[in-house]
């Protein structure tokens with residue numbers, strides 16, 4: 001598959017697409033003194049993946065005051081590694097705010113990465129000068145962003161699709177037209193659609209035009225950001241199979257950004273799952289779906305409502321919201337929500353109860369715990385003034401709030417928890433926090449787990465897979481700076 | 482046996498546009514029992530959203546107008562109510578929750594203020610009572626530290642939390658019917674499940690009927706008691722949720738289930754496009770895309786709803802009429818159908 005670069009495959013639609021590819025190539029050759037990429041080929045040439053990203057990092061400074069003093073950083077992308085090979089479709093999935101779109105825009109240098117290496121066809125993208133960057137922008141195309149707003153309503157479809165050719169210096173109008181009509185057919189539209197206007201097209205057709213516009217300059221990498229999220233399900237399948245087809249026909253490497261695991265499963269060869277700026281698991285698609293190794297991946301997969309009412313209620317439910325990326329949790333970033341968070345040595349909890357204890361600990365740590373609030377809520381529920389609540393009632397209300405039983409099964413654990421509860425009832429939040437922290441510490445909150453091989457054969461970043469290193473010796477500490 | 486809470490019959494809603502009159506909802510009938518969850522499922526252009534908006538005259542008019550049918554809610558036809566009478570139904574006995582929570586929240590007031598407004602609009606209570614009620618509602622929809630967060634402004638809440646606030650607001654008047662239009666579509670999947678569970682919980686707790694409008698069959702399977710499948714302004718199939726997923730009967734429903742990505746054999750798109758809403762075709766609205774269409778599908782009106790199997794399972798398709806062999810339709814590829822089971826006609 002790695003040899004299929006450059007649309008060398010025989011065309012099955014009458015050669016129109018092939019024509020587009022060749023002509024676009026020569027378009028850039030006439031462009032300037034532009035050289036072919038092979039001149040820059042890495043000595044490692046053929047084994048080099050099309051795209052290799054190392055430690056890609058994008059932080060946005062948070063500034064304050066007139067002097068714009070930096071007071072913090074949003075760690076949108078925080079040191080990620082992945083690659084895309086020729087002829088391969090790689091999915092980058094995660095929820096909003098996980099950094100997947102920022103990863104795409106910074107690797108394309110649509111915004112400058114804070115740190116990291118991006119090797120594309122053996123060259124270092126982060127070192128490109130303006131001319132090289134222009135050529136790179138032809139070879140690596142971003143497609144499918146919001147189809148409705150990305151077209152000029154006054155331009156015909158043909159003009160829109162031809163625009164990148166003009167930008168890259170193809171002056172021969174007739175030839176442009178021939179290429180455009182060919183590429184429109186390749187994406188399942190008719191050549192005559194070139195004369196229509198965007199408002200005459202359906203959402204699915206606009207996505208096809210968007211893809212045509214990306215393909216017209218013969219890229220070797222296509223970055224597709226949420227290609228179908230704006231489309232109805234009946235059209236999604238159609239666009240996804242089109243993406244599959246052109247990927248094969250053009251031998252493209254495709255990086256697909258999506259929040260939708262079902263979409264990723266449909267078209268990707270490999271998948272990387274992101275959470276709060278980091279990749280937490282990466283695997284061949286089938287393996288990821290059949291044998292997910294990271295608790296976050298399991299939760300993501302488990303929280304998709306299945307179209308099967310017999311399995312209702314079986315979905316995993318994550319508690320809480322995604323933490324603020326300007327202040328990511330220490331240790332494993334997922335520990336504030338992880339249903340499988342590791343239990344402290346020497347105690348035995350039911351896992352869901354342990355999760356509740358962790359929720360309480362996270363809240364105490366955040367400084368957002370206020371015993372007056374608990375009192376007030378309990379008082380309202382009981383219909384008595386807050387001052388009249390017994391300490392036992394207040395403690396019970398705290399347990400209720402965190403879904404903790406009236407008494408833990410493990411006597412030692414219960415002693416710790418009741419100590420903490422008494423402190424809380426007395427308004428000594430800090431004492432309670434300390435009591436819980438010193439007895440109920442977990443490796444998940446102290447050590448950032450590296451992305452490591454798992455028994456399933458692929459990589460995940462979770463302490464459940466192997467002995468963690470010594471607490472305090474977090475390998476990644478300070479890395480981001 | 483009490484009457485259903487809501488009975489919609491032959492609802493017709495149209496929009497006047499430059500390109501002609503769009504028959505967005507074209508003779509739709511369904512009912513919702515007290516405490517029941519009914520899902521209206523369809524793609525964009527199916528008329529599902531307009532159906533929900535038509536109930537309480539939320540359809541922007543002009544260009545929209547409910548031109549026919551009855552909407553009997555708790556014994557009264559909402560279409561015959563004056564604007565002020567309807568006002569007391571809307572938000573009070575029928576509350577709406579939409580896709581984007583920020584549209585329902587005013588950025589300049591605290592969420593507590595907004596919930597208090599909703600409370601006092603419908604009940605004569607003191608300010609402090611209204612505040613206590615707001616805190617209680619926020620607590621019940623799962624906002625941590627409700628008595629503190631009640632004074633926060635909408636922008637201080639995440640998307641999922643905002644939708645919780647909107648649900649709390651909708652529940653303020655203890656409505657009999659909650660109409661939720663794609664309430665989780667704008668949310669991430671882990672948050673979506675939280676909100677779906679919340680809707681189910683509050684529905685049980687408040688004994689509210691829920692009309693949930695969605696394109697997502699996964700959401701339907703998670704919450705529905707009964708399902709109404711719409712296409713191009715018409716109801717195609719109606720069934721108990723288990724019945725619908727176990728024996729989908731209408732070719733459109735079957736096609737819809739087949740095109741879910743990640744269902745093993747590879748998703749299949751439904752070829753073709755929605756018919757022109759200003760000039761819908763004769764016969765079955767789905768005929769241009771239906772693999773089983775015969776001559777009878779192309780003439781006359783949309784086939785009447787007739788039973789398919791279960792008494793409560795009805796379908797608008799000629800194959801379920803006397804003289805046709807429905808196995809033609811059900812033997813195709815379907816989610817749970819290996820063709821060995823014969824559905825009783």
Ligand code: SF4
Pocket residue numbers: 294295296332333334335336338339340341342444449461462463464
């Ligand atoms: S390291 Fe701990 S908190 Fe993180 S995913 Fe693994 S078990 Fe969960």
Ligand code: SF4
Pocket residue numbers: 731732733765766767768769771772773774775778784797798799800
């Ligand atoms: S009535 Fe005809 S066109 Fe419509 S769904 Fe049935 S078979 Fe298909």
